Amino acid sequence: MDNSKFSLFSFSGKMKVLHLSWMAFFITFVVWFNFAPLLQMVKETLGLSTQEIKTLLILNVALTIPARVVIGMLTDRFGPRLVYSALLAVCSIPCFMFAFADSFIQAAIARFLLGFIGAGFVVGIRLVSEWFPHNELGTAEGVYGGWGNFGSAAAAFTLPTIALLFGGDEGWRYAVAITGLMSLLFSVIFYRSVSDTPKGSTYFKPKHVTAMEVTSKGDFFFLLIMKIPMYAVLGLLAWKLSPSGIDMLSDFVVNAIYAGLVALYFLEVSQVWKVNKTVFEKPVEEIHRYKFKQVAVLNVLYFATFGSELAVVSMLPLFFAETFELTPVLAGMVASAYAFMNLMSRPGGGWISDKFGRKPTLLILTAGLAIGYFLMGQVGSQWPVWLAVVAAMLCSFFVQAGEGAVFATVPLIKRRMTGQIAGMTGAYGNVGAVTYLTILSFVDYQTFFYVIAATAVLGFVTLIFMEEPTGKIAEVNKDGSVTLIDVSN
Template sequence: MFSPVWINAMSTSKLNLLDFSNKSVATLHLTWFAFFMTFVMWFSLPPLKPLIMQSVQMTPQQWAALLTLNVALTIPARIVVGSLVDKFGPRNIYSALLILSSIVLIAFASAQTFEQLALFRFMLGFVGAGFVIGIRLVSEWFPARQVGLAEGIYGGWGNFGAAAAGFTLPFLAIHVFGGVDGWRYAMSAAGILAAVYGVIFYVFARNTPKGSTYFKPKKSGGLEVSSKKDFWFYVALNVPMYLILAVLAWKMSPANLKLLSATTTNILYVVLIALFVFQFSQIYRVNKDMLKNGVPEHDKYEFKQVAILSWAYLACFGSELAVVSVLPAFFMDTFKGLSISQAAMLGGSFAFMNLVARPGGGWVSDKLGRRFSMSVIFGGIAIGYVLLSQINSNWPLALAFAAVFICSLFVQAGCGSVFAVVPLIKRRMTGQISGMAGAYGNVGGLAFLTINTFVNIHTFFYVLAGAAALAFIFIQFLKEPKGHTVEVNEDGTLQKIEVA
């Protein structure tokens, strides 16, 4: 028997972002700003580089290690947080993440030695998992016809927290607080603001509209899959996440940055193997009944959907992370006479497009269909990176910037289109699916940056184009969300959830 679907319905397909009396819109604004604050904390490190290095007397190798540690924990954290969100609800987890991360940020700002800085920066990588929390929350408040746009606004506007950190924290450190410890007060101020907002979020946010059910996974610790083939596919999809963490350990080993001893590096490799074995045991525990007895027809979904979206996010968000890191130096090397600030602005413009292009990608997906929109967008990404690979010193600077602008539009729209599909696969596991796709974004960023150390910049852009082209091919096998998915209420009745 099917029970009625409760949705905080909107009478039209239009989304009025200024209608704060609409609880869905109010929740969207609450949520994107929570994500915004997590990115302010997470990206508080790079813009304060000269002040921190001078204050703590750090070497370039130590700074490189801090940047690596800043993202190391984010990959597994997105998987863990996704599972926690599905089990305990986004309201609790977002509030807790904001408050606990603010404590770690303030501890980092108070650190006196490199070892302390390294420890707290490693721990702060957990805040990068905040993104997946809001994906589940926003999907609970918006119907399928609007979820792409809503998720795009959430992701695009929240991502701007990284740019806000770059704009505001150096100004606060130098012109407001001043002195050798100005960076410490600026970071601490960001931490205090995040903690306060964590309390505000808990007071005003709700997991679902009134009358709606918050569906939870049957078991926690791993995704539930629908077949033996999908079980092994899921296990295999976890392998690259551990491989890229091994690459991070190698980066700090005696063979690279020389910040870890050979013994410590080998211990980390063993720990990663042990963690993979533990995760396998959890995945088996969650799915052992399915392996023996199968699952009801109404509860099945195709895991290939998750794999395709994960690769697609690797190709768009992963490439964005890498490109933002290399573009300033690329512009300075290519166009002689360009100042550091000019190159930084040109490079930063790539991420700036998040404000409009990511919501745009979600909106197009809502209007024109998920698979078709992703096909067009990822084809555009591949062409865009091929275009960037052709830039040389003979190009007018304005034309080079236009090429970056066009490529960025497609890349950010790609991010929006991916998460226009993620919430429509299996409602009760949206957090975990978001965590998997989000983690692959970080895997891509680290993998592309590692590849960049071995090839020239033009080959690097060809690699990014190749990743996008593969995503384009995989997307042709994506199943367009149609009709309804089904979840089971506590009383055993079935509830249809519209996904088209």
């Protein structure tokens, strides 16, 4: 742990690690979202149909759900420095593939593989938690998440301009390729500039990386239940690609995917059993226990916060264009106010958590989230546009501050498993996005906002069962001695 002063204008010690971490996350989001702002150019150059474009958008997020879980496990095992560097380097390859694709199939494979870079967020959560004490952790994780997340907005604003500067029908290819080059170059910078822990600190690794550890019989079954939505939403994505959806895959292929997901789930059940069967033989010592319900509550909250953010960012320009009869460009600019809130809201949520406690902060922000989306459901053409924008920004504050508060809590549950916990919670954000966007395809905008508000209310109810992280986390050193890590004052 680095106990030097917290100063955003410093670039040494823990602040250097924080700045390099959010930059890495920023680049992953630029690469992950480099398609949406260039969508029309890609469509014309490759001669794609509207259905094929929609398919690429779905494929772009499909792999991120399992990827966040896998990357979380790898981070705990091999350390953030190696995993983040490798992720940035390896994912530059499908980015270049997409830049030089000349058919729908090539573009589809590239976008599917690029979903893996969306897992980068998980790596920095563990890295930042190694460098910052508990009383600064929420603020640091908020800066990491909020400033890094802004990469999607940066891509939307800069990439069309870069494409136009290169000119011609192929300009978008150069814009996309530049993001891949940024990712490749920064992987080297990151590897050479960061260490997993401050000098003299121990990097605690989980006993197993094939499945998450639990410390009671009840938590064993709770973990298996909480895994089901992640498989179910992948099945939902397959259904959207089936003849019943956009008709990209045949019924045979989709049924094979369903069967594969069921098989994978039971394979995971077997891994969870191998890792945790000892809890059925003898109780875990009190000092080493943690409560999985803490993880489950954070999963539900991130489903409602980040899940709704991803969904709303996708549909808000169209919502403003149709509701207020704005041009697509103006609607996009107006809707961008929602994403801009990330710069301050997410760090703000983390800072409030540091000052006033994790659970009280989450309760207030989740209540605000429900009210905010209920208000968005009231927006109609009779509203002044400026008032609708204010409502969207108010809602956005609670959404993104809530995200900051969730990840101010994640690293305080069990240090050696922070990557795995962050991976599962992060995956639930993507589960939420797919769920909400699927619901949107069946209902009107108002109902869509009310559904999100209802899930926020559900999140508020689950929060009642969450316990404020207190005391210390016990971790075992290689020599058998125990290190106690503070999680509260």
